[in-house]
Amino acid sequence: MFSQYLTTLIKVLLLVGLLCFLAVDKMLAQSTTPTVIRGTLKDAQTQELLIGVSVYFPDTQIGTVTDVEGKYLLKANQVFTQVRFSYVGYKTITRSINPGQTQELNLTLENDSQQLTEVLIKGKRRYRNKNNPAVDLIREVIAHKAANQLQQYNFAEYEQYEKLRFSLTNTPEKLKKNFLLRKFPYLTADLDTTTLKGKALLPFYLQEVFSHHYYRQNPAKSKKIITAEKKVDFGEYIDSKGMQAYFNHLYQDIDIYKNNIPVVTNQFLSPIADAAPTFYRFYVTDTVATQSGKLIQLTFEPRNQTDFLFAGNLYITQDGNYAVQKAQLSLSKSVNINWVRDLHINLDFAPDAAGKYHLSKSEMRADLGLTPNGNFGMYGSRLVVYKNYVFDQPQPFNLYDGLPVVNSTELISQPDDNFLLANRPDTLTTSEAATYTNIETLKNSSSFKRTADWATLLIAGYKKAGPKLELGPVATFYSFNPVEGFRLRFGGRTTPNFSKKINFDAYAAYGFKDEKWKYYLGATYSLTDKTIYEFPVRSVRVSYQQDTKIPGQELQLIQESNVFLSFKRGINDKYLYNKTFNLEYLHEFENHFSYRLGLKRWQQAPAGSLAFERITTSENQTDLLSHLTTAEVSAELRWAPNEKFFQGKIYRTSFIGRYPVFTLRGIAGVKGLFDGEYNYQSVTLNIFKRFSLSQLGYTDVVTEAGYLFGQVPYPLLTIHRANQTYSYQFQSYNLMNFLEFASDQYASLMLDHCFNGFIFNKIPVIKKTKFREYATLKVLYGGLRTENNPAQNNQLLQFPADARGMTTTYSLENKPYVEGSVGIGNIFKFFRVDLVKRFSYLDHPDTSELGVRGQFKFDF
Template identity: 60%
Template sequence: MYSSKNIYKLYINWLLLSLLLVVSGINATAVRAQGAVTTVKGTVRDAVSNEALIGVSVFVPGTSIGTSTDFEGNYLIRTNQSINKVQFSYLGYETVTLGVSPGQEQTLDVKLKTGAKQLSEVVVVGKKRKVKYSNKNNPAVDLIREIVDHKEQNRPEHYDYVQYEEYEKTQMSLVNTPEKLRRNIFLRKYDFITSNLDTTVLEGKALLPFFVQEQLAEHYYRKAPETRKTIVKAEKKVDFGEFIDNQGFTSYMQHMYQDIDIYDNNITILTNQFLSPIADMAPTFYKFYLTDTVTTESGRKLAELRFEPRNPAAFMFTGKLLVTIDGTYAVQNVEMEVAKSVSINWVRDLKINLDFEKNPDGRYHLSKSVIKTDFGLTQNSDAGMYGERVVSYKDYKVNEPQPASLYEGEAVVRVESAIAKDESFWQASRHDSLTAVEAKTYTNIDSLVNMKSFQRTMDWATALIAGYKRLGPNIEIGPLNTFYSFNPVEGFRLRFGGRTTTTFSKKYMLETYAAYGFKDEKWKYYLGGSYSLTDRSIFEFPVRSISASYQKDTNIPGQELQFVQEDNFLLSFKRGENDKWLYNETYSFNYLHEFENHFSYRVGFRNWRQSPAGSLQYLRPADAASGEAEPVGVQSLTTSEASLELRWAPNEQFFQGKLYRTPVANRYPVFTLRATAGIKDLFDSEYEYQKVALNVYKRFYMSQLGYSDVVTEGGYTFGQVPFPLLMIHRANQTYSYQLQSYNLMNFLEFVSDQYASVHIDHTFNGFIFNKIPLLKKTKLREFVTFKALYGKVRSENMPQGNPDLLRFPTFDDGRQATYTLENKPYMEASVGIGNIFNFFRIDLVKRLTYLDHPNVSDIGIRGRFKFDF
């Protein structure tokens, strides 16, 4: 699950990367040509009908330079490489090769003649049809249904064994017009960077690559028992140094650009789900047109199908398929894109190309996958980013079993020398060569991060954005946003702290702070340390570490499990009464052990002394039998707890930073089981009890309707304990929207010794707004949330009739402040809009039950930062 703290850190890393590119000057002061630019453009038409031909392959023979014609038959190629000819290729038509003049701009309008291998079937060109579209008696729909029926036998899982070599290249580039890059005042000292521009990809714009990653791996699949094994043979990527987390950035890039399986009903791209053109329900949502039927020179029959969404704003594709019609109905090629009418966060243009090769048994396997994405804050903005992921497959073998030992052990294994491969290895092993610009990016970024001026700039950028400022290479102070805050108990609060960095030690990490409240005139402090039991950082998966800490500080009852810092300045602003606090003195020790299969366990011990602060009082009911007339005040409670946490997150993905980790939601559930045992008389502990709680998180994808994040939780407390040791349900009186809290519940309002809850947060992903012309351009997203909580307190834990327990808190006027949930569940719901400035969400929250409680709000507006692509 996402926490507000970790999402904020994820957002920070992306802002730092933007500063790396913009503020620190990885843009261009001048465009320095790597050779004269050759521009070839024009229109391709049918020689007889003069009809514009869509999707014609236009390329430079012997290179990877190429494009395809759009829906008007237009094409454009720009390159600074020396070329002298361009080839035009289209199934069913004769291939044409024309000469061009290097270093010049020229227009070539081409008319293609039909080829001799074309069959006699009727060619239906769908884009220009004026007849009302129908699935009935539509040969294209009949063909799609055959493809759907044959999907399972065309998947790799159809074989008992599969193995292949995979080469992957991912690159990201900064985009802007050459003129704007040239005028950037921050770039003058980095002219060696700005000379490495590519002006051939996007018309009128320059690309400056800042991230390149390559990987070469062997993949093995076994059907029974089903096992997948990956052996990474070589890795190479740009190193940003200490300022940008390289591993975390790489992980997030992999999450954005996931593998595409055209045979899946839904295809995930950039965290959004798109309906596949050959999904089981594709004929319901797509229009299909049979545009060509041909026979290849080898005698294989192919059909070309055009497709487009019935709803232009839906999360679907536009493009064409080439499929076999010899009984296998396998996909041979896919060219598709997302129409500009589809609103995706940041994305201005997205194109996908999939190529398949024939196996010895006549079926097809994926041989190459290319995803190209143009990102920008607005559709018409010059500035942005361009991303490209190319994956190719070689040496594809089927039904050749390997020794059983190969499939044992971890699913992903990296050979020790993977990152040590030299350039001669890569030149011999790459499936496709790097461009000159991509190759130079490795050395340019390495030179940049070693420059003192760049390091100073990024140091201050980190302080301003991430909240930590370096004091030498080993220590950084922060978080800066906690240096000043205020609350009713401490009044004006100052805090100063810091931590060691991974430069100091990967195995050790120390963290400390001291704070002082000017109203209560008390010092608070924290000292903690962690030690890695592996040769990796204590944050690098899989973790095996021990940690210990001592803390003396304040907090709000029931908020110790929140992933927010209460001394964050912005969270100092709260609604309603907020004067029931605690002074805590806590000693803790933890051992964490994670496994490669994403199962982990944590064993811990905590000694906790809590004292009421502000208007909160710990009062035992008066015992008439002993002659007590008034409640008896209790100064503090002390407990000693042993804890065990089991967590299983199969196929978990996360954004890994140097000092944190942010899980990235996928379709797999996350199970967390927590058990705690209070041990009486150990280090002055006063109570014996046991607690158990199970939390299950799952994201449910609903294709065009978006997705729902569902969290269910239940817990039970055994033994007799006072209310501070019951489950104090997570409330929120700040103006920040907190996903795991009840945003209109008051602090300390409800307690339980047994409870069950459900949180449903549904994102429509533009399903509604994309259909409204004016709202579609805003790229806003719609959210609907529902939360329900039911619980109770057993009679043995109710203060009435139990003189050893503490009375439930009240307000100053004597009204009850803390309640149980026996009568009915607590419920609240909200509707929200998101993506304002691409990372902000605002919700209108409505409280549905217990509206008669004092000092509650039945409706409110809450906001939160949520950096998401």
């Protein structure tokens, strides 16, 4: 019996042992079969790829991060049933997995609702910088800035992908029912209704640029080589290059390590600028654990909510480098900035093999409101992805020669879908993908061409009269002045459809008071395979003009016979009848250096109360000259480094950058050439520069100096730029009378400072207006040598006099002409009014000591 029980027990133990062995064998088999998890991670709201997301098995050190394409691959030979996804600013999620299998998890991460864009922290104690750990930390970040920038390396290079998108915004119903868009239903077929809550986005501009960047420390030089580019093209009605330049001007590169960050034409102080502790409040709000280590979350806010400052969060490494691993920047709604309803900037930095953090992704999103109710507007976003950093590998020195931005010799323009799908770091949304084809279809439709034609008339003043001719500018069709009385003018020009190589323009005008015809004929021939409106221009121009002119009136970006300038203050009856022949050669270079060579025959005859009077005898008897004739050869050199501009129908509008603009002119009058009566030479240098003063605004500075060699009558002297209209003109003297001052040598300084609301923003109630303060100072020194001063040389034409016989034109003697102004800008977001005061030469007849001037000035 016992032996039978023993045998049975042994069989049971053997069976249990066999089962245990099989279980262990199965577990061992499982542990040696690797678990593989792969996939792609995106933002749940924007569908943008997420770079640098930590993917790991909970409670272990086994993990990885997503690459520049948002992809990850995680492997393990152990048994795990869960995987976790963690990213700063997003909700951490955990997913169950099957061990020992290869699985694909493509997920979207939600923004952490606990992340605040505007923080208000109250406490019993007053905020102080002293003994504040947050301030101590930010000062460490500031102290380590140089060690965390590309400039620390002798050489650096990386690849960059940039996507710039602009869309019209409104409610879906209003976009689809818009009377203009109803004609083009395909535009509203794929509206984006996910990006902005309650709004639909209709993309109208999309640009993608692939480039390779190089940096050299000594001597400092950077180079951007564009390898491929695709963007929408609106055809002849809109300057696509100018639109690209303007949008790039609005959405510039964001470098948080610089003291100032450009945001839609304004300069905002960086939260890690040298002076940041003076203008920001900082708080340590959290410690965040990531796969690469712990980060300190630093929340910051402006001390004054209306200043040009950010609010948001910084995530700082604790490895001793004090590097920024992530930055979230936004604007307070109280900031004195126009049109912007909402703006967010997100920066991601990824570590390299040495543990140094470099920018891997930059995104800027701005919601711009264009109507008072806030429904209709524009939404712009710029995504930049950086990858494949290489450091301290020198390139040939000649790589950095030439322009800082160039196209590759093998540039792929308008690449096809195969190239884009293979090289984009992310995919386009449905509405984005339709943008290229939609705009291409739109620009070829006759309905769009008619609409754009009328829009061009309203904006630029030109109206098509057939495919080859434009009529305009309409603002000059009617005007009036004391000499001509009621004046009618009619003109036009040919379009590139007539010829890309040659352009004709002409007008005819008639004054009903002087009963004289005036006219202009001009022709310009392009010496390149492009039109004369496409940069860089190389052209020859010939013209003949017979018309009136006010001595000393020099206008910028506006026609002299514009009807709005017909209204003038004071006495304005000294005119010239000019007959001018011009031959001109213009050569522009890609680096924005240009030169202009000219030949001019100029005949001036007095008009109105002006007379060319000369003393002929010792008894001071005079005779009158009917006209003066001169022949001039001229040269002008202009250099505007890195200039960006928008090409209009008549003028280029430059976007003011951080580089100066130099213009040097030389003129030589040649006696005997084309009946020229005088020998003389003159040289003029003009320099323009904008200085950004961060929170104190910016200052536009113009310095100019000129010198004339030789003896000439006063119409050939420098007649200083005066302004008797009611418009404010920066490079003219707004309380100086026409033909009031003449010089053969002079130097001038003009300062125009905008405080950007720095003062008004501190005043209750007024700060709600978002007005901006302006202050201007203009100083002009000059003089006349004895040989050119009619008071000391009877051989010269006498300065003009009024009906009482009092001289109305003067030299500047031994004191300068000075005027200044204070102004309020941003009235209705586009108007500026200045109170101008004249400080010197107040004893001159018909002078105004005070005046009010206005100017249309569109600013963000």
